[in-house]
Amino acid sequence: MALRRGRLLAFDAATWTAALRLDGSPTALVTGVAVSRALPAAELTPGRRVLVETGDHHHPADAVVIAAW
Numbered sequence: 001m002a003l004r005r006g007r008l009l010a011f012d013a014a015t016w017t018a019a020l021r022l023d024g025s026p027t028a029l030v031t032g033v034a035v036s037r038a039l040p041a042a043e044l045t046p047g048r049r050v051l052v053e054t055g056d057h058h059h060p061a062d063a064v065v066i067a068a069w
Helices: none
Strands: 003-012 017-022 030-035 049-053 064-068
Antiparallel strands (some): 003 017, 017 030, 049 064
């Protein structure tokens, strides 16, 4: 289990997933990241900072956005 910070680039309320850029990876775009349903959709606007739980490092699909500020 590891926590990473990043910046939200886009949020899709239909699939409750996000596109983001993780800190330390200025050119790498990560898409299809699950977002915790505990976060209000209104708070998930582009440019917001996010905290991502990466889960199992061998399965990128396990990542989930758990906080936004």
